[in-house]
Every structure is written in C-alpha cells, then in structure tokens.
Amino acid sequence: ELLHCERVWLNVTPATLTPERADYGLLPLHAIGVRAGNIAALVPMAQLSGPYPAHWRDMQGKLVTPGLIDCHTHLIFAGSRAEEFELRQQGVPYAEIARRGGGILNTVRATRAATEHQLFELAVPRVMALIREGVTTLEIKSGYGLTLVDELKMLRVARRLGESLPIRIKTTLLAAHAVPPEYRDDPDRWVSVICQEIIPAAASAGLADAVDVFCEQIGFSLAQTERVYQAAVDHGLPVKGHMDQLSNLGGSTLAARFRALSVDHLEYLDQQGIAALAEHGVVATLLPTAFYFLKERQFPPIAALRQAGVPLAVSSDINPGTAPIVSLRMAMNMACTLFGLTPVEAMAGVTRHAARALGEQERLGQLKLGMAADFLVWHCTHPAEISYLVGVDQWVSRVVNGEETLA
Numbered sequence: 532e533l534l535h536c537e538r539v540w541l542n543v544t545p546a547t548l549t550p551e552r553a554d555y556g557l558l559p560l561h562a563i564g565v566r567a568g569n570i571a572a573l574v575p576m577a578q579l580s581g582p583y584p585a586h587w588r589d590m591q592g593k594l595v596t597p598g599l600i601d602c603h604t605h606l607i608f609a610g611s612r613a614e615e616f617e618l619r620q621q622g623v624p625y626a627e628i629a630r631r632g633g634g635i636l637n638t639v640r641a642t643r644a645a646t647e648h649q650l651f652e653l654a655v656p657r658v659m660a661l662i663r664e665g666v667t668t669l670e671i672k673s674g675y676g677l678t679l680v681d682e683l684k685m686l687r688v689a690r691r692l693g694e695s696l697p698i699r700i701k702t703t704l705l706a707a708h709a710v711p712p713e714y715r716d717d718p719d720r721w722v723s724v725i726c727q728e729i730i731p732a733a734a735s736a737g738l739a740d741a742v743d744v745f746c747e748q749i750g751f752s753l754a755q756t757e758r759v760y761q762a763a764v765d766h767g768l769p770v771k772g773h774m775d776q777l778s779n780l781g782g783s784t785l786a787a788r789f790r791a792l793s794v795d796h797l798e799y800l801d802q803q804g805i806a807a808l809a810e811h812g813v814v815a816t817l818l819p820t821a822f823y824f825l826k827e828r829q830f831p832p833i834a835a836l837r838q839a840g841v842p843l844a845v846s847s848d849i850n851p852g853t854a855p856i857v858s859l860r861m862a863m864n865m866a867c868t869l870f871g872l873t874p875v876e877a878m879a880g881v882t883r884h885a886a887r888a889l890g891e892q893e894r895l896g897q898l899k900l901g902m903a904a905d906f907l908v909w910h911c912t913h914p915a916e917i918s919y920l921v922g923v924d925q926w927v928s929r930v931v932n933g934e935e936t937l938a
C-alpha cells in the first residue's frame with residue numbers, strides 16, 4: 532500500500548500508543564505513509580523492497596510518535612499577573628490580592644479591553660512554544676471575557692489560531708469560569724445569560740466544540756453547573772469540568788451523569804466520583820502545573836484512578852493565574868515527578884487519552900491506519916526522553932494532517 536501514498540517516511544521506530552499495548556506500543560523499523568491527511572501505510576521495513584513513491588525521507592531508525600495533544604489550556608488572555616506573583620512571594624494572601632482586584636477578574640479586565648487582533652498576537656508565541664515542543668492538537672478555552680461579545684471574541688481568536696498556524700485547535704466555552712462584576716450580587720442571573728444567550732450563540736456560530744464549568748466554592752455550585760451542562764446538551768455540545776480542584780462538591784459524579792468528555796484537576800476527587808468516571812468512560816485530566824504553582828498539598832487519587840481503569844490525561848492548564856508555564860512537556864515531567872505517573876502513562880496522557888478528552892479518540896492520538904497523519908519524528912533515543920528532558924527542540928519532522936510543517 533506504500534505505492535498509493537503521497538509521502539513516505541522510511542526506517543522509523545513507531546511508538547504507536549495503541550490501547551492494546553500497556554507500553555509505548557513500540558514496533559521494529561517501519562515505513563509510514565500518508566494519503567489525504569491520514570496514515571495510509573505502516574509497513575515493516577523487513578517486508579519492503581523498492582521502488583518507493585516520491586517525497587520519501589529516510590529517518591535512519593528515529594523514533595516516531597503520535598503528535599502531542601494539550602487538551603486543557605487557557606492560553607488566550609491579555610494582561611499579566613506577574614505583579615500578583617511578586618505580592619504572593621512577599622506573603623500577601625490570595626484573598627487580599629483578590630480584594631485589591633487581582634485574580635481572574637484582573638485578566639478579565641485586560642482581555643475585555645483587548646481587540647480580537649491583539650489577543651491573537653498575544654497568543655501566537657504561546658502556541659509556537661507548544662508547536663516547538665511537538666504539540667499538534669491544542670484545546671483553548673474562553674473564560675476571560677465574561678460577556679457574550681467577549682466570550683465569542685475569545686472563541687473566534689482560538690478558531691483563527693487554528694486557521695493561521697500548523698496546529699489543530701479545539702475550542703471550549705468556559706463562560707462559567709467566574710462571576711463577572713456586573714453580576715456579583717446575582718450569580719444565578721449570570722448562569723442564565725450563559726444558558727440562554729452565550730451557549731446558543733456559540734453553538735449556532737460553530738465557535739465552541741465543548742462547554743466547561745469551574746465547579747468550585749469560589750466558582751459555580753453543583754446546581755449552577757447542572758444548569759450549564761443541560762443547556763450545553765440541549766445545544767448538542769459535549770461537556771467537561773474543572774472539578775474537585777480545591778474541594779469536593781460532587782462535580783465529577785454530575786459530570787459523569789452528563790457523559791462528560793473529561794473532568795480536570797481532581798485533587799479532591801473521592802471514590803464515588805471515581806466509580807462514576809469509570810462507569811461512563813470519562814477521562815481524568817491531571818494538571819500538575821497548577822498543583823505545583825499553587826503549592827497544593829492534596830494529591831489527586833492517582834492509584835485509585837489507575838485501579839478503577841479511568842483513562843488519565845495530562846495537560847498544561849496554561850493560564851496567567853495558576854499555571855503560567857507554557858509547556859506541555861514540563862507538565863508531563865511534573866505528572867511523573869510530582870504525581871508518580873510513569874513516562875508511558877504520561878505519553879498516553881498526551882496522546883490517546885488526551886484525544887479522548889476532546890472527543891477525538893477515533894481520529895487522533897495513535898499511530899494507526901486510517902487515523903489522522905499527525906506525528907513527530909524525534910531525535911530522542913527513548914520515548915521516556917519526551918517527559919524527561921524539557922526545553923530543547925527534539926523533533927526532526929512534524930507532520931499535521933499529512934503535511935510536513937517546518938514551524
């Protein structure tokens with residue numbers, strides 16, 4: 532089947548990350564061929580004899596993996612919380628910083644004031660940093676606009692990043708990120724605006740691929756979360772949740788009832804929630820960078836999640852408040868170092884499990900015939916290096932939708 536491919540990479544060592552294997556799914560030397568944006572051939576070199584179609588490259592045995600998927604980011608924002616970082620390091624408590632107008636609402640003010648083009652320009656270097664790390668699919672949330680106009684503005688910027696840069700973008704509406712100042716006295720009315728105005732507008736404009744809620748004491752209650760989830764489902768949108776990050780409101784169980792794609796953070800997830808996730812195949816997304824930056828003490832129940840067979844994803848949670856570290860591979864390293872994941876689990880967490888967290892498990896996240904031709908050929912000699920060594924460029928060929936990208 533190589534002869535029908537548009538491009539072929541010879542002598543690669545595939546790490547397939549298919550679910551049948553408990554390891555990287557490493558195969559001996561293969562040729563990988565693409566056609567019409569998909570993986571059209573994956574053939575052992577031992578079975579090959581020339582001639583080979585045009586556009587082939589000999590990769591001399593280099594490792595090839597599925598493209599990395601960062602399934603949870605807030606990387607579109609204006610302004611900076613660096614000054615708050617300084618205050619915090621001087622010992623000023625969070626509550627005092629919030630009282631002074633800091634926190635999420637600081638970023639909301641700056642993001643509302645920024646134009647669509649300014650937000651795009653601010654986001655490009657952050658996306659390019661992830662592209663350099665090997666990310667080929669990236670989820671970006673809204674949540675710093677907190678008005679109909681500004682939430683849609685953020686989602687349009689996210690869509691434009693995918694149209695302008697060699698990366699797949701999935702968008703998530705997170706209008707339920709914080710209560711904007713205009714609704715401080717009546718949060719339920721903000722939830723009504725989300726359900727009756729923002730979700731319908733985002734859905735009909737095709738701007739949102741999913742709907743997320745920050746279900747937390749300092750965010751939205753279980754009842755408010757349920758209202759937003761019901762509106763999402765009524766408009767054909769899947770849901771996900773920032774759940775059990777600082778306390779347990781029972782959000783994961785509710786999310787599982789709504790067949791959520793994923794629940795994320797999970798430091799306070801309990802056995803009831805774990806059972807609900809396992810029953811409905813919901814992905815548990817670990818966000819170790821926020822745990823690290825907030826100096827959290829409560830670990831997510833990794834062993835219990837493993838025991839229950841809940842798929843673990845790993846993501847950067849890039850955001851100006853609790854995860855100002857623009858690196859998926861640093862998050863992989865922290866998932867291993869802080870949370871005790873193995874490098875194999877971290878790799879599965881940014882490939883097939885991250886794809887599932889975005890509802891893309893049929894198309895992305897594995898090296899498998901017929902799946903999207905999103906893959907990386909690495910200098911690395913061992914797949915664990917992708918979680919181990921952070922900060923250096925290490926891919927020699929980056930392919931998205933079958934096209935080799937040089938950025």
Ligand SMILES: O=C(O)CC[C@@H]1NC(=O)NC1=O
Nearest residue numbers: 635745773821850851852853
């Ligand atoms: O501080 C910010 O800007 C976002 C915080 C971030 N958002 C959320 O839902 N959980 C978080 O840690």
Ligand SMILES: [Fe+3]
Nearest residue numbers: 605773848850
């Ligand atoms: Fe987040």
